[in-house]
Amino acid sequence: MNLFIDNKSGYPIYEQIYMQIKAQIISGELKEDDPLPSIRNLAKDLRISVITTKRAYDELEKDGFVYTVAAKGCFVAPKNVELLREENLKKIEEHIELIMQLAATCNLSKADIIEMINCVTEE
Numbered sequence: 219m220n221l222f223i224d225n226k227s228g229y230p231i232y233e234q235i236y237m238q239i240k241a242q243i244i245s246g247e248l249k250e251d252d253p254l255p256s257i258r259n260l261a262k263d264l265r266i267s268v269i270t271t272k273r274a275y276d277e278l279e280k281d282g283f284v285y286t287v288a289a290k291g292c293f294v295a296p297k298n299v300e301l302l303r304e305e306n307l308k309k310i311e312e313h314i315e316l317i318m319q320l321a322a323t324c325n326l327s328k329a330d331i332i333e334m335i336n337c338v339t340e341e
Contacts, residue, residue: 235274243283243294254292
């Protein structure tokens, strides 16, 4: 598992860890029941506080991406199809918002955008 902490990022470190692990789970890079590094080992590898790592893992568990087994560690949770669907819908909505902003700068109407989508999907 590769994680990168960007100290210049506007995101807190725990959130950077959360987002990167979540992305690896959603993409399938991390598979169901794969073990995550121990909280202490990850903190040591990233040279950050154990508390920061624990917070990231707690958030991942709260959101259903990982589960914890006492004295064994954290593991990737079985994929919740509905949860993944919601994540993808959220991404689509973000892309649509960007499309609408770009369209406004070109004076494109909703009908123009729909026509463009129809053209792209017909190919």
